[in-house]
Amino acid sequence: EAQVTQNPRYLITVTGKKLTVTCSQNMNHEYMSWYRQDPGLGLRQIYYSMNVEVTDKGDVPEGYKVSRKEKRNFPLILESPSPNQTSLYFCASSRRQGRSEKLFFGSGTQLSVL
Amino acid sequence: GDSVTQMEGPVTLSEEAFLTINCTYTATGYPSLFWYVQYPGEGLQLLLKATKADDKGSNKGFEATYRKETTSFHLEKGSVQVSDSAVYFCALDDSNQFYFGTGTSLTVIP
Numbered sequence: 001e002a003q004v005t006q007n008p009r010y011l012i013t014v015t016g017k018k019l020t021v022t023c024s025q026n027m028n029h030e031y032m033s034w035y036r037q038d039p040g041l042g043l044r045q046i047y048y049s050m051n052v053e054v055t056d057k058g059d060v061p062e063g064y065k066v067s068r069k070e071k072r073n074f075p076l077i078l079e080s081p082s083p084n085q086t087s088l089y090f091c092a093s094s095r096r097q098g099r100s101e102k103l104f105f106g107s108g109t110q111l112s113v114l
Numbered sequence: 115g116d117s118v119t120q121m122e123g124p125v126t127l128s129e130e131a132f133l134t135i136n137c138t139y140t141a142t143g144y145p146s147l148f149w150y151v152q153y154p155g156e157g158l159q160l161l162l163k164a165t166k167a168d169d170k171g172s173n174k175g176f177e178a179t180y181r182k183e184t185t186s187f188h189l190e191k192g193s194v195q196v197s198d199s200a201v202y203f204c205a206l207d208d209s210n211q212f213y214f215g216t217g218t219s220l221t222v223i224p
């Protein structure tokens with residue numbers, strides 16, 4: 001089954017404790033991206049990757065890191081989480097970035113930073 | 115920069131009512147336009163899309179027409195069902211990035 005898998009689904013942590021949210025897709029997609037969803041703000045893009053070893057900042061990259069060493073994986077790293085990073089996070093992928101290519105979304109990771 | 119503005123929610127309708135969710139956009143190029151739907155506890159799923167002016171996207175009874183002159187992509191459905199209750203996001207794709215609206219929550223009551 002074609003899917004985007006994120007882990008964990010829920011995560012509670014404390015300020016400053018490094019964490020990684022994993023994202024994996026099994027569709028051989030070139031493009032992958034991370035979003036955060038906050039009430040009243042919709043989805044905002046954090047980082048995206050056009051292909052292996054190619055990453056770029058989205059609209060809200062501060063406090064986040066990503067890497068794309070393999071085509072299928074695109075982990076999101078919070079080196080020193082802060083309470084304002086409490087949010088619902090989604091990973092998404094598409095065959096390639098361009099006109100009309102739809103995004104496939106993971107089920108989300110609800111992160112709480114205390 | 116690019117942006118998407120959609121109507122504030124929440125929207126509550128009775129079953130079989132007509133639905134319109136307004137969406138307007140700002141873009142420097144010629145973007146593709148999308149509507150995504152998010153059911154409770156799930157990620158977003160593509161509902162429909164349109165890639166150029168005057169295109170009409172349709173799926174599951176929902177429709178939206180790409181209007182370049184009014185920079186709009188309003189979502190419509192003639193008769194909503196309880197199963198349509200979800201959050202709806204308008205989005206545009208402008209080369210490297212997707213831009214999403216803030217989402218409109220729809221609740222359909224029997």
